[in-house]
Amino acid sequence: MKNQEIAxxxxxxxxxxxMEGVAFKPQAYRKAGLELDTFDRDIEDLYREEGFxxxxxxxxxxxxxxxxxxxxxxxxxxxxYEDFKKKIPADVEILTTVxxxxxxxxxxxxxxxxxxxLDELEEAAKEGKIRKLPGFGEKTEKNILEGIAFLKRxxxxxxxxxxxxxxxxxxxxLEKSKEVEELSMAGSVRRMKDTIGDLDFLAISENPEKVMDxxxxxxxxxxxxxxxxxxxxxxxxxxxxxxIRVIPKKSYGSALQYFTGSKDHNIHLRKIAIEKGLKLNxxxxxxxxxxxxxxxxxxxxxxxxxxxxxxxxxxNTGEIEAAIREAQGKSNGLPKLIxxxxxxxxxxxHSRWQEIDGTPIEEAALAARDFGYEYIGISEHTxxxxxxxxxxxxxxxxxxxxxxxxxxxxxxxxxLKFRVLSGCEANIMQDGSIDIDDKVLARLDYVIAGVHSQFxxxxxxxxxxxxxxxxNPHVDIISHPTGRLIKKREEYQIDVxxxxxxxxxxxxxxxxxxxxxxxxxKDVYIKRAKEEGVKMIINTDSHNPSQLHYIxxxxxxxxxxxxxxxxxxxxxxVEKLLKFFNE
DNA sequence: GCCGTTTTCGGCCCGACTGTTTTCAGTCG
Numbered sequence: 001m002k003n004q005e006i007a008x009x010x011x012x013x014x015x016x017x018x019m020e021g022v023a024f025k026p027q028a029y030r031k032a033g034l035e036l037d038t039f040d041r042d043i044e045d046l047y048r049e050e051g052f053x054x055x056x057x058x059x060x061x062x063x064x065x066x067x068x069x070x071x072x073x074x075x076x077x078x079x080x081y082e083d084f085k086k087k088i089p090a091d092v093e094i095l096t097t098v099x100x101x102x103x104x105x106x107x108x109x110x111x112x113x114x115x116x117x118l119d120e121l122e123e124a125a126k127e128g129k130i131r132k133l134p135g136f137g138e139k140t141e142k143n144i145l146e147g148i149a150f151l152k153r154x155x156x157x158x159x160x161x162x163x164x165x166x167x168x169x170x171x172x173x174l175e176k177s178k179e180v181e182e183l184s185m186a187g188s189v190r191r192m193k194d195t196i197g198d199l200d201f202l203a204i205s206e207n208p209e210k211v212m213d214x215x216x217x218x219x220x221x222x223x224x225x226x227x228x229x230x231x232x233x234x235x236x237x238x239x240x241x242x243x244i245r246v247i248p249k250k251s252y253g254s255a256l257q258y259f260t261g262s263k264d265h266n267i268h269l270r271k272i273a274i275e276k277g278l279k280l281n282x283x284x285x286x287x288x289x290x291x292x293x294x295x296x297x298x299x300x301x302x303x304x305x306x307x308x309x310x311x312x313x314x315x316n317t318g319e320i321e322a323a324i325r326e327a328q329g330k331s332n333g334l335p336k337l338i339x340x341x342x343x344x345x346x347x348x349x350h351s352r353w354q355e356i357d358g359t360p361i362e363e364a365a366l367a368a369r370d371f372g373y374e375y376i377g378i379s380e381h382t383x384x385x386x387x388x389x390x391x392x393x394x395x396x397x398x399x400x401x402x403x404x405x406x407x408x409x410x411x412x413x414x415x416l417k418f419r420v421l422s423g424c425e426a427n428i429m430q431d432g433s434i435d436i437d438d439k440v441l442a443r444l445d446y447v448i449a450g451v452h453s454q455f456x457x458x459x460x461x462x463x464x465x466x467x468x469x470x471x472n473p474h475v476d477i478i479s480h481p482t483g484r485l486i487k488k489r490e491e492y493q494i495d496v497x498x499x500x501x502x503x504x505x506x507x508x509x510x511x512x513x514x515x516x517x518x519x520x521x522k523d524v525y526i527k528r529a530k531e532e533g534v535k536m537i538i539n540t541d542s543h544n545p546s547q548l549h550y551i552x553x554x555x556x557x558x559x560x561x562x563x564x565x566x567x568x569x570x571x572x573x574v575e576k577l578l579k580f581f582n583e
Numbered sequence: 584g585c586c587g588t589t590t591t592c593g594g595c596c597c598g599a600c601t602g603t604t605t606t607c608a609g610t611c612g
Contacts, residue, residue: 017584024584024585025584026584027584027585027595027596031585032585060584060585062585062586064584065585100601100610101610102611104608105610134603135603135608135609136602137602137603139602140601143601226601231599243612258612261612267596270596270597271595273596274595274596279597281597281598282597282598283598
């Protein structure tokens with residue numbers, strides 16, 4: 001589809017227009033780009049069938065942008081855009097990712113020094129050339145160098161699983177202070193996004209300056225970016241930034257709403273406020289001079305005609321419309337999201353057969369019981385995954401009998417209602433076959449299958465491969481279905497829609513893997529799976545008991561994907577689960 | 584450049600902070 005190609009060009013035109021200091025046009029191009037990016041029809045089909053008039057039906061696309069899209073579809077180029085590139089041949093997209101550098105600054109550094117990319121910018125900054133430019137100074141130059149170093153090191157974002165534990169620690173420390181009356185996390189960490197740029201905290205305090213003092217002297221602070229009366233910003237030793245704002249009590253709810261975002265959610269919400277003759281900002285909802293809501297987040301949504309919704313939903317992907325329907329008592333309102341306490345067991349646990357880092361089955365079972373679960377499934381790797389000491393058929397049969405013994409031991413005395421299930425995580429071979437004999441698969445309580453080799457197959461082949469595995473009657477679950485490793489490895493090339501269709505037909509469950517660098521399925525696919533009626537399971541892929549808590553990350557992604565309790569099969573009791581697998 | 588039950592012109596989300604300037608532009612969230 002050319003939708004994304006054209007969207008990208010529209011975004012870039014927006015940046016160029018911003019460089020020129022043109023008002024309002026950048027927003028228009030950005031809006032059209034966003035609409036095209038998320039448009040569910042192939043733009044070429046649309047143009048073929050409905051022509052120029054069809055293009056103008058896309059929201060945000062009018063006469064002028066439609067002409068440019070038409071030009072691209074006919075010639076593969078847009079002259080307006082090519083002219084910009086010729087005039088300013090700098091990589092705007094990359095350069096503006098540097099903290100403190102926006103389109104206007106890119107224009108200046110290009111026109112004065114001919115800088116086109118990050119390396120050239122870094123060199124010029126090191127040579128002290130940047131500080132001499134109009135509107136720049138020593139500090140800006142230093143910030144640019146630090147910004148580039150940061151980008152090079154971490155690409156600017158951190159895994160939810162890296163950040164959340166630290167966030168909770170900092171939260172506990174700040175909360176203990178007498179000066180802090182009320183404290184919340186905000187931003188992407190409150191929305192539980194899979195990666196986090198920085199951490200945002202909001203507080204109520206009689207003594208904001210003291211809170212700022214405490215904040216900038218937290219352990220682990222390596223730099224103070226700024227310290228104002230109500231806002232401070234710091235860099236932590238782990239490399240990420242944290243912000244705090246002290247908010248007046250009467251505005252706390254609207255500030256929480258505002259700083260939780262997402263940005264797109266907020267823009268949409270503000271437009272609704274305007275339509276109602278209200279003004280929404282971080283200080284409250286106002287009718288003229290009069291404040292009509294602000295202290296309580298739920299009230300802020302209510303006066304705008306919406307029901308309150310969980311932060312995980314706030315991505316402007318339909319939750320606002322759903323919250324309006326909810327508030328009006330209509331059907332098709334907000335989803336009743338799976339709760340963080342709804343999971344009854346974990347079916348993806350690797351134990352001692354791996355020898356390297358696994359722990360024995362019984363230890364895992366007791367840990368899972370203490371974690372509050374009713375069951376745990378031990379799913380060892382299988383034989384073709386040599387590096388993980390995968391089990392062969394004979395060892396799998398031994399695995400089953402050992403689990404039977406453990407279940408017997410755990411239930412003797414009769415007081416313990418806990419069950420260990422025997423499973424495996426078998427390999428989907430290149431041709432879609434499973435590396436373990438069907439007769440042995442049939443003896444297990446359940447079978448997970450996953451792709452662990454040959455990741456770089458063409459889309460058609462990879463899709464076929466996984467669909468064939470789902471067709472095996474013994475395969476119940478597909479683990480980490482897209483294979484992504486956040487910041488490390490792209491998804492496999494697969495046709496997600498076809499996979500969903502096959503999963504529904506074969507009643508195969510798709511895993512939501514909670515491992516911090518996986519979170520696979522990701523939120524948008526979870527939402528699609530739910531819409532298609534495909535069942536999912538949230539597993540941790542733990543290799544020892546201390547990883548069982550990863551389940552929180554998986555649940556958060558499920559919530560971001562609008563999943564409800566009935567969509568997730570490990571919210572079920574064990575009998576229902578086993579019956580489902582047997583069918 | 585787009586849009587419209589405030590409709591074909593006039594408005595578009597908006598406030599805080601930094602670093603530069605000497606009253607404010609640029610960037611960020």
